[in-house]
Amino acid sequence: MDIPLTTILWGLWFVxxxxxxxxxxxxxxxxxxxxxxxxxxxxxxxxxYTLSVFILGIxxxxxxxx
Amino acid sequence: MERxxxxxxxxxxxxxxxxxxxxxxxxxxxxxxxxxLIIGIFLPxxxxxxITPLIDQIxxxxxxTIFFVLYSFWFLILFLRFFYRWTDYHLDVWIxxxxxxxxxxxxxxxxxxxxxxxxxxxxxxxxxxRGILATFFKFGxxxxxxxxxxxxxxxxxxxHPMEVKEVLSRIQHEALEKK
Numbered sequence: 314m315d316i317p318l319t320t321i322l323w324g325l326w327f328v329x330x331x332x333x334x335x336x337x338x339x340x341x342x343x344x345x346x347x348x349x350x351x352x353x354x355x356x357x358x359x360x361x362y363t364l365s366v367f368i369l370g371i372x373x374x375x376x377x378x379x
Numbered sequence: 380m381e382r383x384x385x386x387x388x389x390x391x392x393x394x395x396x397x398x399x400x401x402x403x404x405x406x407x408x409x410x411x412x413x414x415x416l417i418i419g420i421f422l423p424x425x426x427x428x429x430i431t432p433l434i435d436q437i438x439x440x441x442x443x444t445i446f447f448v449l450y451s452f453w454f455l456i457l458f459l460r461f462f463y464r465w466t467d468y469h470l471d472v473w474i475x476x477x478x479x480x481x482x483x484x485x486x487x488x489x490x491x492x493x494x495x496x497x498x499x500x501x502x503x504x505x506x507x508x509r510g511i512l513a514t515f516f517k518f519g520x521x522x523x524x525x526x527x528x529x530x531x532x533x534x535x536x537x538x539h540p541m542e543v544k545e546v547l548s549r550i551q552h553e554a555l556e557k558k
Contacts, residue, residue: 329452329455340466368454376448
């Protein structure tokens with residue numbers, strides 16, 4: 314059976330996106346109780362979610378372009 | 380902010396108990412522990428000339444694109460690792476109130492040790508600053524010797540340990556005078 318390369322890469326993408334989602338839930342559990350009072354945590358959360366868009370978005374764009 | 384740290388750890392302050400200072404590890408220690416992440420970010424980029432021709436052979440000349448897709452996945456692992464370490468660093472904290480010292484040590488994301496040391500139990504405070512970096516960047520270990528069987532409190536790589544020692548000595552003196 315010959316699986317197309319893009320299918321394999323999309324498969325990998327979903328695996329890593331799943332890992333990201335689970336780890337994010339764990340981070341969120343700790344961060345959410347601090348975010349109201351702690352501006353450092355709020356800034357870290359903003360940085361985390363902004364960078365996550367790029368880190369997950371760029372490979373998705375690259376796979377689509379293949 | 381410090382109150383939310385205590386609330387998150389399930390600790391309630393007593394009436395008339397105020398937070399005096401909060402001690403954390405020095406940022407330099409945090410970044411020093413991340414040096415392998417920095418190496419991990421740049422190392423694969425040096426492999427581009429060697430790896431992409433190999434991927435080209437199996438992917439019909441799309442080696443560079445596939446390399447960067449795989450590199451993005453690797454980068455995601457390092458990115459998550461960075462925030463894991465940062466959360467660990469940020470939640471590792473020593474809170475000094477006018478009655479007690481709280482030692483909250485985050486070992487892993489869902490594992491922590493919380494110790495409480497009443498100020499009257501403190502017998503002696505020692506500051507240990509070793510090496511050029513510790514002297515220039517003003518960080519070191521703070522040993523708080525306590526009475527009784529309880530293990531001594533050691534604040535490792537604390538920021539400005541001399542100032543913390545002075546604050547602790549002052550509030551302990553004030554607490555004893557009130558009694």
